[in-house]
Amino acid sequence: xxxxxxxxxxxxxxxxxxxxxxxxxxxxxxxxxxxxxxxxxxxxxxxxxxxxxxxxxxxxxxxxxxxxxxxxxxxxxxxxxxxxxxxxxxxxxxxxxxxxxxxxxxxxxxxxxxxxxxxxxxxxxxxxxxxxxxxxxxxxxxxxxxxxxxxxxxxxxxxxxxxxxxxxxxxxxxxxxxxxxxxxxxxxxxxxxxxxxxxxxxxxxxxxxxxxxxxxxxxxxxxxxxxxxxxxxxxxxxxxxxxxxxxxxxxxxxxxxxxxxxxxxxxxxxxxxxxxxxxxxxxxxxxxxxxxxxxxxxxxxxxxxxxxxxxxxxxxxxxxxxxxxxxxxxxxxxxxxxxxxxxxxxx
Amino acid sequence: xxxxxxxxxxxxxxxxxxxxxxxxxxxxxxxxxxxxxxxxxxxxxxxxxxxxxxxxxxxxxxxxxxxxxxxxxxxxxxxxxxxxxxxxxxxxxxxxxxxxxxxxxxxxxxxxxxxxxxxxxxxxxxxxxxxxxxxxxxxxxxxxxxxxxxxxxxxxxxxxxxxxxxxxxxxxxxxxxxxxxxxxxxxxxxxxxxxxxxxxxxxxxxxxxxxxxxxxxxxxxxxxxxxxxxxxxxxxxxxxxxxxxxxxxxxxxxxxxxxxxxxxxxxxxxxxxxxxxxxxxxxxxxxxxxxxxxxxxxxxxxxxxxxxxxxxxxxxxxxxxxxxxxxxxxxxxxxxxxxxxxxxxxxxxxxxxxxxxxxxxxxxxxxxxxxxxxxxxxxxxxxxxxxxxxxxxxxxxxxxxxxxxxxxxxxxxxxxxxxxxxxxxxxxxxxxxxxxxxxxxxxxxxxxxxxxxxxxxxxxxxxxxxxxxxxxxxxxxxxxxxxxxxxxxxxxxxxxxxxxxxxxxxx
Numbered sequence: 065x066x067x068x069x070x071x072x073x074x075x076x077x078x079x080x081x082x083x084x085x086x087x088x089x090x091x092x093x094x095x096x097x098x099x100x101x102x103x104x105x106x107x108x109x110x111x112x113x114x115x116x117x118x119x120x121x122x123x124x125x126x127x128x129x130x131x132x133x134x135x136x137x138x139x140x141x142x143x144x145x146x147x148x149x150x151x152x153x154x155x156x157x158x159x160x161x162x163x164x165x166x167x168x169x170x171x172x173x174x175x176x177x178x179x180x181x182x183x184x185x186x187x188x189x190x191x192x193x194x195x196x197x198x199x200x201x202x203x204x205x206x207x208x209x210x211x212x213x214x215x216x217x218x219x220x221x222x223x224x225x226x227x228x229x230x231x232x233x234x235x236x237x238x239x240x241x242x243x244x245x246x247x248x249x250x251x252x253x254x255x256x257x258x259x260x261x262x263x264x265x266x267x268x269x270x271x272x273x274x275x276x277x278x279x280x281x282x283x284x285x286x287x288x289x290x291x292x293x294x295x296x297x298x299x300x301x302x303x304x305x306x307x308x309x310x311x312x313x314x315x316x317x318x319x320x321x322x323x324x325x326x327x328x329x330x331x332x333x334x335x336x337x338x339x340x341x342x343x344x345x346x347x348x349x350x351x352x353x354x355x356x357x358x359x360x361x362x363x364x365x366x367x368x369x370x371x372x373x374x375x376x377x378x379x380x381x382x383x384x385x386x387x388x389x390x391x392x393x394x395x396x397x398x399x400x401x402x403x404x405x406x407x408x409x410x411x
Numbered sequence: 412x413x414x415x416x417x418x419x420x421x422x423x424x425x426x427x428x429x430x431x432x433x434x435x436x437x438x439x440x441x442x443x444x445x446x447x448x449x450x451x452x453x454x455x456x457x458x459x460x461x462x463x464x465x466x467x468x469x470x471x472x473x474x475x476x477x478x479x480x481x482x483x484x485x486x487x488x489x490x491x492x493x494x495x496x497x498x499x500x501x502x503x504x505x506x507x508x509x510x511x512x513x514x515x516x517x518x519x520x521x522x523x524x525x526x527x528x529x530x531x532x533x534x535x536x537x538x539x540x541x542x543x544x545x546x547x548x549x550x551x552x553x554x555x556x557x558x559x560x561x562x563x564x565x566x567x568x569x570x571x572x573x574x575x576x577x578x579x580x581x582x583x584x585x586x587x588x589x590x591x592x593x594x595x596x597x598x599x600x601x602x603x604x605x606x607x608x609x610x611x612x613x614x615x616x617x618x619x620x621x622x623x624x625x626x627x628x629x630x631x632x633x634x635x636x637x638x639x640x641x642x643x644x645x646x647x648x649x650x651x652x653x654x655x656x657x658x659x660x661x662x663x664x665x666x667x668x669x670x671x672x673x674x675x676x677x678x679x680x681x682x683x684x685x686x687x688x689x690x691x692x693x694x695x696x697x698x699x700x701x702x703x704x705x706x707x708x709x710x711x712x713x714x715x716x717x718x719x720x721x722x723x724x725x726x727x728x729x730x731x732x733x734x735x736x737x738x739x740x741x742x743x744x745x746x747x748x749x750x751x752x753x754x755x756x757x758x759x760x761x762x763x764x765x766x767x768x769x770x771x772x773x774x775x776x777x778x779x780x781x782x783x784x785x786x787x788x789x790x791x792x793x794x795x796x797x798x799x800x801x802x803x804x805x806x807x808x809x810x811x812x813x814x815x816x817x818x819x820x821x822x823x824x825x826x827x828x829x830x831x832x833x834x835x836x837x838x839x840x841x842x843x844x845x846x847x848x849x850x851x852x853x854x855x856x857x858x859x860x861x862x863x864x865x866x867x868x869x870x871x872x873x874x875x876x877x878x879x880x881x882x883x884x885x886x887x888x889x890x891x892x893x894x895x896x897x898x899x900x901x902x903x904x905x906x907x908x909x910x911x912x913x914x915x916x917x918x
Binding site for chain 1: 463482483484487495498499500501502503504508509512513514515517521522523525564
């Protein structure tokens, strides 16, 4: 940057450099984490390990992408882990037990694409409920989605009385085989899960950046009243972001149960926290209006790589939690620093 | 011919009548001026016309046909646009994104056409004679620039009726001229402009029809050619109209506050404050006159410790420039910010809560607030400043701009300050209440306080102050006693010729 006076030049130069580092902190953090584990953990740099790691990252990333829309409006979605758990259980129930249509007394076994569609629809409905509570009934997002967290988890438990649905391979004669492909299959050598994540990330980034809807999401988070007075249907925007988050959560439920070829009702617990952490690491502001899909993706990579790397180094699970917590706190502190720097720049 | 007509429109908020059967005609190709004190019902009427609120009674006619605007979108679709008095922009979005928010241009269904939007935004800004970068984040713009963006937002719709609610409150003289030219163009194009302002000379200049509201009722409506400023004031104030004689400048006391060589760097190079020195005496009202961006706000905020300025600030001889804001507060300097809604008020607290906040420690006994003591102090302050509120318990948002301003001033007064710094104290305050705010400032000075207020209103500077400082481009360009503070002198000081620049080191 060119500075016009000699006194201001060093300040501006320093500020510019520091600002850039802070802005790219998620990417830098990812680089540091990767470099660290490359040295510390043998086999970390292998292709096989990266494929495994990316499958783990995909789960957090899909949730984080959905979550980032919610957080951009200034909301939060605590229910995604539970919705993922419920989604997996519904898929399991549909594959193993089919759908009983009571008045006819028949049991229908939907095909796998149908199962996926039903589960995604269900996730969307749960998100819709969150959105209606938040926008129409003015329930604080934290509370509305906390309620949904319990409701969805309880429903998941009720489906099997707390038991696991095992062996979700389906049966030839029922025409519902192929479920494990989602979690274990590959296309052109890449895991399906990772491809799904990639597609979702591209679509989400496009929606956030290049569509009127995306802009309205940012507007609602930036100044809700201004958005309202500009003719934005704020209620619809809010409902839509929770629907997006719910669908992403249900998708994660499908991926996880497909990978395990089994659905466990407790699956997805604390996933919401990783997702929120990823979004924040990616530079989003919890008060809304600031953040990107790309950032959330990088944040998810940091969280995923950190987890897997620590496991490979043989660090205990308890220490892993401590480290993750510290990283999240550091991210928010840096975020504040960046904000202060930006404010100073304005002054 | 009436383009949009309000017929016997009434509005009641929970039993309180805000509008009482008002008729209002918006004529095409004319500037329809609406005046009245704050609380007269202007804003309510505007909100009804723009679809933000629905009338409790009466009806709207567009081209003679009854219409109902259920939302601001419906009104916009019918061609009624509005620029709100309070800025309604998303600080995290760019200028272009704000202008097209809710009215996106798309290249394919559901895909924003950013290039087209940017091009159109540039055109509109050019029409407003502004070189604001369409890609700049709105949060980084000055308030005056943000106001231009607000106006640009309304222009993009090709509205047939355009409501401008105090559009000039944050604009400089040059920017006001541009706005008036644009209003002239809109008139030519047959747009019915509704114009609300407290600046009477503006209304007289551009108004074609004048409608006066008072206490929610229509008082009178006439062509502008048939009215005078005196008539407007009489209609607005009713029985409240009275002369406000200018009190003679008092003998100023000792120097209370002195500032020396205050400088504040601008991010990205240059200076917001450039070596500013001045001193302020007890019992003296000093106006800090300057246009937008002259550094007047930065100067006051630096004295208060809200900005990291270099230089010396002395209060009664004691150096305080190294002290943080809270310490300066404790040494009894008080500041009333320009943006009252954002920086001055706690919207979650009542009138009393807003007033008492600065004195909670004094109200406390052993760490517990003594409600009785707090109530009596608040009551006294409300009486002293003449705050018009039914009780200290009502919400701060229910008060008019003038009364809210008194509450912010009163909060400062609770601590018995030595120096009172006020940034644009009359912004968003109607004329009647403006006088009261200025009377309050005079009374404070008479009690021995040093009062400094920033203003961009020439007449205000002349009418209220004992002494006028002029700022331009971060420098103090004039320090004039009232007698010398003529219009010509002030304007000249605002436009310093190249001379001072030569003092800068060669680049």
